Amino acid sequence: MKRKLFAILLCIVILAAVVPGVLAASDLPRVVDDAALMSQSQRSALEEKAAQLRNEYEMDVVILTVDSLNGKRPQDYADDYYDENGYGCGDEYSGLLFLLAMEERDWYISTCGNAIYALTDYGIQQVGEAALPYLSSGEYYEAFTVFLDALPAYFTAYQNGAPLDGYADTSGDYYHGDQEDVVYYEEEVTPSLLLALMTGVIVAGIVVLIMRLCMNTKRLQSGASDYLKAGSFRIGRQQDLFLYSNVSKTRRPKGTDNGGGGGSSVHTSSSGRSHGGGGGKF
């Protein structure tokens, strides 16, 4: 009896611990079409794509369309919507939100967690502007499809430890979010046991080899300099003849820093989380 009760209690505890997380993460709608720009089937197609990205890259991708920002800046609106609705994968709340405001004709992408590094200022401009022509012509479903399809390249590069980065051109419409700081992706360097072990094996190998060599002192002499008659060594001929010379040239590799730009501009949202982002007009 007691055991049964205990088992049931345990089940409840486990469920209570696991279920809310699962529900909260997967139940939220990823396509919030408050401006009613798309049909139901289009919305669910985009939902599916977003779910795929979430599963594959652990990045929450949210599309939000609104009629009006009600006086808020696009950055604040996007950041707050993302934070307040509990989007994001993992402890870092990794993910991004594409905000489209019809009245202000603003588009804005807010990034959070790992997505800050996956989509740098440059990346945000690239994926945003890929969708721009469609946005301008009112083909919203196509615009979001292009946007979602552009993401995997950036996520993959990030996962491989080399996020796509470049110069974000802010001379036009595009602007990046508030810049409290600029962060660059740094490969997470944890003390490598393998490296340490390899050093250990090599050093120990050399030391033990030398110790072993010391055990055998019976070996042939090399040379006979001990028996060279003092002062008898004379260099008779010393001729250094220049023969020819050749020059080879190789093109210099382009430096990794392409003058200005690069990195992700980050700021702190009203919830206290760090966000990156950028946007423009359509």
Added chain:
Amino acid sequence: MALEEQSRVLEYKCPCCNARLYFGGNTQKLTCEYCDNTFDLETVRAFNESANQQSVEEVSWDAPSAQEWAEEEQQSMRAFQCPACGGEIVTEETTAATFCPYCDNPTIMPSRLSGSVKPDAVLPFQTSKEDAKEAFLRLCKGKPLLPKFFTQEQRLEKITGMYVPFWLYDCDADFDGSYQATRIHRWSDSEYDYTKTDHFLLRRGAKAAFNGIPMDGSSKMDDAFMESIEPFDYSQLADFDTAYLTGYLADKYDVPSEQGEGRIRQRVNEALEDALQGSLLGYDTVVPTSRQLQVRHSKAKYVLMPVWMLNTNYRGKVYTFAMNGQTGRMTGTLPICPKRTAAWFAGICAGVTALSMLLQWLIL
């Protein structure tokens, strides 16, 4: 008869009590174990000159026993009679000084050390048996891979003082070498990295004279052993006298001087190339293309060098060590304990790994 003359043995008797005498490495004198007298070489030689006349008479009648050996054996084996106990001493053909197997009396075979095989010089022992023992214990010290109980368990089976026949080669050498050398310059502008390689042909000629490059003339001795205990200080070389040999083993050479010349050439070549290294500086790569060595006026001197040979038994295996009887330099191959090797390897590996992890933590 020639055979009788060849079978003659020599021993040095104490002028005081007629017991056998030994040459002491530490004292550089002949010592009598019985009456504790020490004698100069000159004194003993003068004293023994007359006494030896008699001993020749004594042994001559017994000499024909050697003829009982088969022809073949006679070539390599020789029988002598011990002047002290009358026992028959059978030796190899190269043995010039030995001990009687019955009474341990030191015996010298002058026929193996005279005429064409008379050594030009001898380097007398400067160290004693005790020095050799100490040197061996010193060699075992500070050797972390030595089996733990090697020093306690090993039994020094035999410590033998031995005059080893050596050839000392004097020669003049002419060396001619060609080398291909390069010098590399690198620079770059905004577009390209440039590498300019200058090629040179270097020719070097050098002359040098060498004095007394040693090479052992005994096929019984390991050449690596005899080279490893080099060098000997030739300033202590003495005119050959059989008196130095009493109390030690001695061999006559069985490797003619010409046979060692190949090895001498090799060493001269190495020495000259080393010496020329200094003149090949200032280049980034130097590759020898041709080398010619001419060794001229090669002369070999026949000398006897003092060597202590130690045999030690550890768990049924015999380990041999050699010590330079003049300088006390000892060499040999000590046994390696696989367990200790593994322990040291594991220990160092663990230590360095831990240190490396710590460093990584601190830096990152």
